[in-house]
Amino acid sequence: MSSARLPVLEKFIADLRTIWSTEADNQRRMERAKPLLEQLVKDAGLKAHSASWPSTEGYKNLLLYVDPDHHFVINAVVRMPGRTGSVHDHADAWVLYGVLDGSESLERYERVDDGSRPGYAEVRLASVSTGTQGKVDLVPPGAIHAEQGGPTRSVAIIVRSQRLGQGTVLQHTYDPKAKTVIERYGPTQVPYELVA
Template sequence: MAYALEDFCQDSRTILMSDAPIQNRIDKVADKLKGLLTDPDFVAATFTEGMPAGKRELYHDPDLDFYVLAHVQEGGKRGTPHSHGASWAIYGNVNDFTRMREYRRVNPESEEGAVLAQSAEYDLRRGDTKGYGPGYIHSTEHPQTCWVIRVTGTDLDKIERYRFRKLRDRLLENA
């Protein structure tokens, strides 16, 4: 039997309501997400070839305030470092790949501009997931058009979070 979106959302509710540390809960939801990413029925119902770039809400839990979002990411796009503030996000690739980069701040948070050093780089391929807890700084790159499912702890457009600004912040080379 296929693992449906409804199953994933119910499993996520159960996991997120537990009293485990937040990163443990995020990792468990990310593991459950893998079942959706490779399910042909879910993929066919969610994405089609030629679908325009953008994001769509697949599910919102009104009690826990988490979202399941489908993204068509345009090829040739590279994002800047950012965090999800006090919330979290899980990324999962349906097809192709997303290049992920992780960063750490190397100067005191009391200083106005952030100085970031890249700490990791890897690709999320079909069926891969990765969860980023509160405050974790990372960026995404999509060399080709790809389909991504993202699960977030709230509406990230409505909360304060870190976003890299070229005029204020700096990336260290080869750190």
């Protein structure tokens, strides 16, 4: 018998389902969902609960929820101190990324070549912002970025407009120094229940 989800997560899911059922455009859905995620990642009880969540070291996400009707996904990432992330995009998915605990930096890149050479990409760092608890970033489709861990363990909650896990959607991963780009599937999804 499965246990009940955390009430704060149940409410968040119900609110997202309301948005998805009344709004067809993914950009508008995410814009409306952003203040809800901001509220969720400021929740002291959820932050305390996250202290026991397992690390997602390697190319993994905790899979907290996949909506059976609207197909949006809620993930969590637990980074160990100083963990570096790859420079990547999320293909055609919209993503909200909210810091629940610790701090992380979000690096945004811009592509400066014309994209005409397969496997080749010149990208340069355009901006860096630091996120602490309560900070939420909206990452549009195709936006090239990287999340970098801070000096302590950090936890983030992610809302995706579609599932990007292993074997579902090809994303791009960039190497700014080597000036290369490859296609690869999104991170391995590790099912994880947030129970009360």
